[in-house]
Amino acid sequence: MIALTDQTFDPGVLLTAFCKGRTETGAVATFTGLARAEQGATTTLELEAYPGFTEAEISRIADGARDRFKLDDFSIVHRVGQIAPGDAIVFVATAAGHRRAAFEACDFLMDYLKSRAPFWKKETGPDGAARWIEPRPQDHADITRWETP
Numbered sequence: 695m696i697a698l699t700d701q702t703f704d705p706g707v708l709l710t711a712f713c714k715g716r717t718e719t720g721a722v723a724t725f726t727g728l729a730r731a732e733q734g735a736t737t738t739l740e741l742e743a744y745p746g747f748t749e750a751e752i753s754r755i756a757d758g759a760r761d762r763f764k765l766d767d768f769s770i771v772h773r774v775g776q777i778a779p780g781d782a783i784v785f786v787a788t789a790a791g792h793r794r795a796a797f798e799a800c801d802f803l804m805d806y807l808k809s810r811a812p813f814w815k816k817e818t819g820p821d822g823a824a825r826w827i828e829p830r831p832q833d834h835a836d837i838t839r840w841e842t843p
Contacts, residue, residue, distance in 0.1 A: 695768075695769045695770070695771075695805065696749050696752050696753050696756060696770045696771075697749075697770070697771045697772070698743055698745070698748060698749060698772050698773075698774050699771065699772075699773060700773070700775035700776075701718070701780055701781070702703050702773075703734075703758070703771055703773075703782055703785065704782075704819065705724070705726040705782050705785045706739050706829040708769065708771060708785050708787070709722075709724055709785075709787060710787070711765075711777050712724075712787045716766070716767075716789060718791075719766045719789040719790065719794070720767055720790065720791045720792050721766075721789070721790050721791070721792055721793040721795070721796040721797075721798060722750070722787060722788065722789050723762070723787070723790075723793070723796035723797045723799070723800040724785065724786065724787045724788075724800065725784070725785070725800050725801075725804050726763070726782055726784070726785050727782070727784040727785075727804070728780060728781065728782055728783060728801045729773075729778065729779050729780065729781050729782075729783045729825050730779060730780075731779035732810060737779070737783035737817070737818055737819060737820050738777070738778065738816070738818045738842075739776070739777045739778075739779070739815065739817050739818075740775065740776050740777070740815070740816045740817070741772075741773060741774045741775065741777065741814070741815050741816075742813065742814040742815075742816075743774050743812060743814075744812060744815050745770075747812060748751065748811065748812045748813065748828045751768060751811065751812050752772075752807070752811055752824065755803070755806050755810075755811075756768050756803060758768060758802055759788075759799050759802055760799075760800075761789060763788070763795045763798055763802070764790060764791065764795055765772070765788055765790050765796075765799055766789040766790055767774065767788075767789040768786070768787065768789070768803070769786070769787040769790050770784075770785070770786050770807070771806065772785075772811075772813070773811075776795070784804075784807060785789045785806055786800050786803050786812045788800045788803070788809070799814075799831070800831065801826045802840050805833075805836045805837045805839075805840060806837060807834070808829060808833045808837075809833040809834055809836065809837045810829075810837060814826065815827040816822075825834050
């Protein structure tokens with residue numbers, strides 16, 4: 695499942711639903727990202743996406759992860775719109791026969807979402823000034839470790 699939502703979500707509820715009835719799965723790994731208030735400098739984070747296109751691109755990468763890591767299933771929920779510091783911004787769950795595959799797939803998907811997924815991020819500070827956020831050099835370095843030579 696891949697979903698973009700402008701509504702807050704509860705990662706615990708998503709995890710419970712994802713795990714329900716998984717008799718074939720030996721491991722579930724999850725990641726929940728929270729919007730942070732960069733040392734009090736951020737009052738609002740805003741994410742933009744192109745409906746349809748963004749989900750299709752994430753689906754393409756997630757389907758590749760399913761094959762690469764032999765996943766039983768995955769779930770990706772990502773917020774769009776205005777997000778307050780402390781709110782969940784992304785939830786990724788991966789199910790696999792073994793823990794290593796579940797962990798690695800979750801890590802891979804987060805590296806992709808952080809550095810290459812088609813989202814545009816803007817943060818607004820307490821003074822009302824807004825700035826666009828680009829992936830950091832470390833985000834780009836993280837994704838390169840998954841590329842095959």
